[in-house]
Amino acid sequence: MLVRVGQEVQEVPRRLAVGGADAQRPPTPDHAWARPPSLSDGVVRLEPLEARFGPELAGVVLDPDIVRFTRLPTRPGEGFVEGWLSRYERGWEDGSRAGFAIVADDGNDDGALLGFMALIRIDWDALEAEVGYLLAPAARGRGLAGRALELLSRWALDALGLVRLEAWIDTENGASLRVAERAGYTREGVRRSTHFKAGRRVDMAIYSLLAGELA
Numbered sequence: 001m002l003v004r005v006g007q008e009v010q011e012v013p014r015r016l017a018v019g020g021a022d023a024q025r026p027p028t029p030d031h032a033w034a035r036p037p038s039l040s041d042g043v044v045r046l047e048p049l050e051a052r053f054g055p056e057l058a059g060v061v062l063d064p065d066i067v068r069f070t071r072l073p074t075r076p077g078e079g080f081v082e083g084w085l086s087r088y089e090r091g092w093e094d095g096s097r098a099g100f101a102i103v104a105d106d107g108n109d110d111g112a113l114l115g116f117m118a119l120i121r122i123d124w125d126a127l128e129a130e131v132g133y134l135l136a137p138a139a140r141g142r143g144l145a146g147r148a149l150e151l152l153s154r155w156a157l158d159a160l161g162l163v164r165l166e167a168w169i170d171t172e173n174g175a176s177l178r179v180a181e182r183a184g185y186t187r188e189g190v191r192r193s194t195h196f197k198a199g200r201r202v203d204m205a206i207y208s209l210l211a212g213e214l215a
């Protein structure tokens, strides 16, 4: 479908067009969405997630901390990562989610995947999204998730025009609680005994970042 953006006429996926039939969609055929960006702060770069990251992610999702603290399956079966990545690739078409690979951008960039950073759920009617992230074990301990979360959050609030971002974090996940705080998120409270995934209930701290709160 052809849509006018400023002086330009752009081709955008039909589902992103203003007035489309779907409830969940970006409200405008915005440049920020129609062309997934590569975001960088000179140390880390966020690149739109795509199938080529599959082999690296397949190893990473087995890490015990990722199994414990994320909603990824406890025993990811054959084909899980491919299906997961294809849902994120579809997200760039239907506006339901926005997934990025975290890679190094410090001059020693060998293109290796450091982690995953995403708007795992976007509600375009409410202009809200939930963030999710993880790092490969070898990339931890250097503050990279905080940098990547700040990049994602700035893009989501400034370029996409979302108003509220949320992070749900197990209260026992000390590193992730700090990551959210370092990225400017405010702790709102704790949802006690929240159903997390099969067989697990945990106390979840809810953090949020609102438009205008990033310096």
Ligand SMILES: CC(C)(COP(=O)(O)OP(=O)(O)OC[C@H]1O[C@@H](n2cnc3c(N)ncnc32)[C@H](O)[C@@H]1OP(=O)(O)O)[C@@H](O)C(=O)NCCC(=O)NCCS
Binding pocket: 065, 066, 069, 070, 133, 134, 135, 136, 139, 140, 141, 142, 143, 144, 145, 146, 168, 169, 170, 173, 174, 175, 176, 178, 179, 182
């Ligand atoms: C959470 C995660 C992304 C953080 O990675 P990271 O950027 O390497 O985090 P760091 O090791 O640099 O730690 C970040 C901060 O937490 C602190 N921290 C680390 N472990 C901690 C712990 N167990 N308790 C309290 N604070 C801790 C660090 O000192 C650092 O503090 P600072 O910002 O004041 O310097 C990573 O540990 C991970 O991938 N975990 C598994 C998946 C996961 O939990 N995802 C988040 C789901 S909500």
